[in-house]
Amino acid sequence: MKKVFAIAITGILLTTSCVSKKKFAELEENYDQTKSELKTAEMKLAACEDDKKNIRSAYERQIKTLENTNSALLNTQGEIVTLSKTGAENLEKSLESMKEKDMQIKSMRDAINKKDSVTLALVTSLKGALDNINDEDIEINVEKGVVFVSISDKLLFGSGSYKITNEAKQVLGKVAKVVNDKKDFEFMVEGHTDSDPISRECFEDNWDLSTKRATAVVRVLQDEYNVDPSRMTAAGRSEYVPVASNETAAGKAKNRRTKIIVLPKLDQFFGMIEEGMKEAK
Template identity: 45%
Template sequence: MKSKIYLLMAMGSLAIFSCVSPKKLEEEKAKYTELSGNYLALQAKYRDLQDELKRCQNESTARISDLTTRKAALESQIADMTKQIDYLKQNNNTVLNQLKDLSVVTGAQAESIKKSLDNIGAKDMYIRDLQGSIARKDSLNMALVMNLKGAIGNLDDKDINIKVDKGVVYVDISDKLLFKSGSYEVTDRAKEVLGKVAKVLNNQPEIEFQVEGHTDSVPIKSPGILDNWDLSVKRATTVVRILQDTYGLDPKRMTAAGRSQYVPLADNGTPEGRAANRRTRIVILPQLDQFFKLLETKK
């Protein structure tokens, strides 16, 4: 089609050229050249417009696809939220019904609540009484410690230790104050020391106590003594007999026990540690029967 147009234009030009002047011919040639240039420019612009149209179509297709995907996701979220709203509505109705039930308290229920509150108040008072009793017991223990320290005050503090731990009074007496080395035979100072302790204990007739013998970890080699168990028991019973026979303490208040080397105060690997572990301990026992009586009366 285009070639036919060019042919006709050429034939027309020849016809014109054959009957026009050279000047006119040049003008026509110039117009032809201008028209040809305009035509080519229009063709290029047409191609650009086609490319732009194709690009826009591709972008529109991608945009439509993206919007479709997002729409589907939003619809899914809306469906989930609708289910949640329905569940919450149902749950809310259930809670409202329960609240309605709770808002009606019968006379029997009110009486039961009152009794529960009264019981809580009684328990609270009971706990306060127990705390007061424990505080009084601690005060008595501290008074006992002060009396013991006052009675034994002129003896070497390093050889006698008196303390309160978890409501129990402990009196630790070094073995060198009471016994000869490796023996359960008492020293000359033993009765002096035990006499001071006995005086305080005699003034507290309701107190029960346990006398414990403790040794270090060195095996015993003395005649008539089997091992550290044997030595610790014999030392404890020796002290108990002195307190009973010499100072008149009621034997029902006393217990003798041997602990051997198994409850050390210090490391048996050093001379100082072994010396600390060789001791007689008097344990002032808590009055559990009185405490249990208190529990019974307060219930």
């Protein structure tokens, strides 16, 4: 381009026999300006080429990044689908397990409620049968789901004796009628004494006295009132489970007692729970 411009100037000079200095100066000034503009254009073109190169490079890097990101997202999506499927299966198993546990808990509650209902009926029956007996001599209570009848020894036995009085047999007869009607229960007869040592030769100690008194009650229930012996247990507790202080005569009187503890048959109770669990499955 420079050569073309120079040739054109030379041609003009040749075709013009005489060019004024002013004209020549204008042409020279135009040439210099054009040359400067050309240089500027070349610099801008070079800058544009560099920008183009940088933009292309950045664009290619961005494309590469997007491709890698897309690939990673596809892999992650696959993992998420797998995890979601596994999570759904685990959640379903957990829900089934929770449902089974809820059914088991419901079965246990039903069994406990049934036992409590039977216990309440038993207490009502005992209180109804013994309502005309002196309250000081007989107590009927429920502790931790267990019913017990506590009978004062002054009603059951003579002092230092294990022979049951006739009045006591009437009381035991009423208790026997109730327990014979309640086949879902077993019971334990416990003998208790005060802390005074026994002084009679026929007893070794208070252990012996408390056990013989419990055994005497069991025999009357079995022999005279036909209570099934397989449902009964006789036990002596001696002086070691007092309900009052042995420092006073009144306290000792309370400690000399026989307890008939009515117990639910545990095999039947657990049987109700097992049946409920089978139904839950």
